[in-house]
Amino acid sequence: MEISKTLRGALLGLATFVAGLAVTAAEAQTIRMWTFLNPAGNAPREKALAEMIRKFESANPGVKISVEPQVWDQMTPKFLAAHRAGNAPDIVWVVTDLLGDALKTGSLADLGELFVNKWPAAARDERKDGYWSRCAQGNRVHCLFHSRNYYGVIYRTDFLKEAGVDPAKLSTWPAFIEAAKKLTVKDASGNVTRWGFGQQFSEDRADSQMMTSLMLSRQGDLFDAKGGAKWANATGAEALKLQTDMVTVHGVTPRQAVTWSAEDLYEQFAAGRIAMFTGAVVRISTMQAKVGSDNVGFMIWPGIDGKPHSPAVMAGWAVGVWSGGKNKAMAGKFLEYMSTGESDKLWVEVGGQLPGAPSTLASMKAFTDLPANAYLTTAALGVAKYGWIPSVEYGVGGYRQALNKAAQDVIVGNVDPMAALVAAEKRFNQQNNR
């Protein structure tokens, strides 16, 4: 009798366990996401993403957001190949340079069907900027930008204050160069201990440098209507000369810039070795964590031809749902959650980057009024009035490398700027079949 009772109890327990497993299996849904951010990391944006995932998972029991961190420059080509092979992740972050390719392959699902069409018209309208237009095709919307990057000048506020330089007055290149000279410091033996203006001309991990802003101010674009490079002209040569003169004439940028990657600039800045440098606004929060939140400022490029500022390159990461995925609805739900006001605030407050909706920033006046957060307002102004983003009609992969190679030619090889740009233009057009 006792044995029978024990057996019955054991069977009941087993049945409950099996039933529990079956229910869990039925409810469990894993959404795979490829991004360069690692939610287990300590960078501000990584913390913001981790917090979003935690909140979403707790609000959606049985759903697991599985992030598979990727090397950023290989992620989009890998996604395109995975799309063709039929094994891409449910959610992917696409780099701006290859967004056109991703759209042309039909690899990104229409977010309108998934959730965007259900938004109030006002919510859609306020997002309709340059980033939105790159994701929109007719009535369809294939992605939302969740890392809005704007390139300008990142500077050490304490160094500028010490040198008596007011960043608000650096609206022309002559003023900027004079400030960079004041900020360049040498020791007793003549070795430079701090450079006024850091730039990077390595082809490895290349970012857009200052010459692009001057070219954009005069030409409006870096490419012609067919995607061919538009550099080897008087404006391009003037811009390249201005950029390389910082090394060869003014001595405010080190010659080592020809070997520096974008990452080197952030390291040098964090080490107090450069006072100002060409940088991306999305990295400011990380720099603040290293050198103090009140010690990092951001400015839009100086202007030319009497204009207050020159346009800067905008870039970023367009987040989309894979069109071939089996979990599109849930993937869309998470992407929508990443775009809510709650998440937008996380991107700003924790991640230190621009929000997707301008109203989010407007609603956070107390936060953006803090001196340490003033860069967000500056960058938002830049995005709204002085931004340029490549067309998605053609790919522009390799343009930053080609322009950096031209800078190397001038600095190391003493090549004439126009000749260097002719070679750069030829190289880019050949590489891209233009």
Place this chain on the structure above:
Amino acid sequence: MRDTRTPFLLFAPAFALLGFVLLSPVVYAGWFSLQRIEYGAPTGYAGLLNFRRLFDGETLGATFGRTALHTGLSVVLTIAIALALAVWIDRLRPRVGFIVQTIVIVPWIVSTVVATLLFRWVFVNDIGIAAYLIGTVTGGVSGLLTEPGGAMGLLVVVSVWKRIGYAVIVLLAGLKSIPDELEEAARIDGASGWQVFRRITLPLLKTPLLLTAVVLTLSNINTVETPLILTGGGPRDATRVLAIDVYERAFAIFDLGSATALALVMFAGNILLVLAYVKLSRWRA
């Protein structure tokens, strides 16, 4: 009567699996390189289009030349220094020899990325310790990484430093395998130290030397981490070797077709080197 088929049948599954794992990427790459690649995926047969694209821009010849220079210098210097070290260690007392061996092997076991970054931090800017010393002594700025010749020189130094431990271990093993009585007999016959080394030791080290030479050659040709991290292929393409070219085609320009074609050309070169090794290793002194 012995059944000769059974051993082959037993081995067949393992060979099939091994063959699939080893060869399928090569076969796929061969097929991929003959396709028109759009948006990262094959869209149709393109013949030799991707191979012809390798010659756009007329830079491939120079890239081959730089690869040969980097590989040749690195291999020759690594073997020369490693041989000297191995002979020296072989003559040390066992305990001291073990300590020196351990020190020599450290660069080989350190991650390539970490090791290259260390060199980069030492040389890359004007407060890197080496660059600072050079600048202080010469009164100028170190041009090691900013001048084409200096950058290639430093790349060779890093390549030699990274792989010397491997070469020392292989050559030392070769030296240990040479019977003592051969050298003793030569000395009794009146041979000098140099004559013993040239006539006895070196010929008997032929196989480990060849093995080291081929492995080092393959390793130097195929490495992308060292030049990518140290110089990024610059300045002015001075250190753009084949592996960097493949990387840039694939991940900077996103031209996966020509990247695959170039990778296949490198693969063919690797196979030729291995065949040369196999043929040479049969040669008898």
